[in-house]
Amino acid sequence: AAGVIQSPRHLIKEKRETATLKCYPIPRHDTVYWYQQGPGQDPQFLISFYEKMQSDKGSIPDRFSAQQFSDYHSELNMSSLELGDSALYFCASSGRLAGGYNEQFFGPGTRLTVL
Amino acid sequence: RKEVEQDPGPFNVPEGATVAFNCTYSNSASQSFFWYRQDCRKEPKLLMSVYSSGNEDGRFTAQLNRASQYISLLIRDSKLSDSATYLCVALKDGNAGNMLTFGGGTRLMVKP
Numbered sequence: 001a002a003g004v005i006q007s008p009r010h011l012i013k014e015k016r017e018t019a020t021l022k023c024y025p026i027p028r029h030d031t032v033y034w035y036q037q038g039p040g041q042d043p044q045f046l047i048s049f050y051e052k053m054q055s056d057k058g059s060i061p062d063r064f065s066a067q068q069f070s071d072y073h074s075e076l077n078m079s080s081l082e083l084g085d086s087a088l089y090f091c092a093s094s095g096r097l098a099g100g101y102n103e104q105f106f107g108p109g110t111r112l113t114v115l
Numbered sequence: 116r117k118e119v120e121q122d123p124g125p126f127n128v129p130e131g132a133t134v135a136f137n138c139t140y141s142n143s144a145s146q147s148f149f150w151y152r153q154d155c156r157k158e159p160k161l162l163m164s165v166y167s168s169g170n171e172d173g174r175f176t177a178q179l180n181r182a183s184q185y186i187s188l189l190i191r192d193s194k195l196s197d198s199a200t201y202l203c204v205a206l207k208d209g210n211a212g213n214m215l216t217f218g219g220g221t222r223l224m225v226k227p
Contacts, residue, residue, distance in 0.1 A: 031213075033214070033215070035215075041219075042202065042217035042218065042219050042220055043159065043215070043217050044217075045214040045215060045216070048213075048214065056213075056214050058214060088156070090158055090159070092215075094213070102146075102147045102164070102206055102213060103149070103161060103164065104161070104213075104215060105161060106158040106159050106160070107158060108157070108158050109157075109158050111156075
């Protein structure tokens with residue numbers, strides 16, 4: 001079965017640079033979630049989108065923004081990168097399928113390293 | 116205090132053992148609960164949803180006690196491949212969507 005696709009899988013940036021992470025949800029899923037997992041930590045919710053509208057906002061820094069496009073893919077834009085932004089960034093999706101919106105399925109993640 | 120708390124372990128058990136993980140949550144507004152499994156440097160994978168009536172999937176049994184705000188996961192006949200971190204997760208209704216709150220994870224190591 002098709003899963004959530006994230007790109008790139010690995011990204012290395014320098015401080016103060018910008019980065020864009022992409023997420024392609026499972027087909028027919030209309031809700032996308034972004035999570036950040038720092039080293040040795042559990043995933044922290046950043047932001048979510050439903051039907052191209054922002055639905056919830058968590059601990060996302062003001063330097064980050066995100067959007068969901070008409071094909072339901074989402075992009076997380078990160079500016080003025082800091083060393084502390086180095087983490088695994090997961091995208092998850094859910095939709096009106098078996099399990100409903102409650103069950104979120106995660107992509108493989110993008111590992112961002114800020115030097 | 117974290118909204119979802121778990122014993123970080125590690126739990127070191129021999130193959131074939133039965134192991135139980137516990138989890139407590141503090142936000143009574145949490146609507147649904149799940150166990151996810153996460154292997155090192157990989158994404159969390161949904162293991163099972165947790166219901167008050169209890170649910171079983173093969174060797175795995177999950178239980179929710181809303182009165183005590185307590186969730187459990189029982190793994191019977193442990194396999195080497197069960198070695199992973201098990202994340203207890205609460206889903207909280209947001210303004211217009213759902214967000215997952217993760218416990219810190221319990222690490223399981225199954226040894227031959």
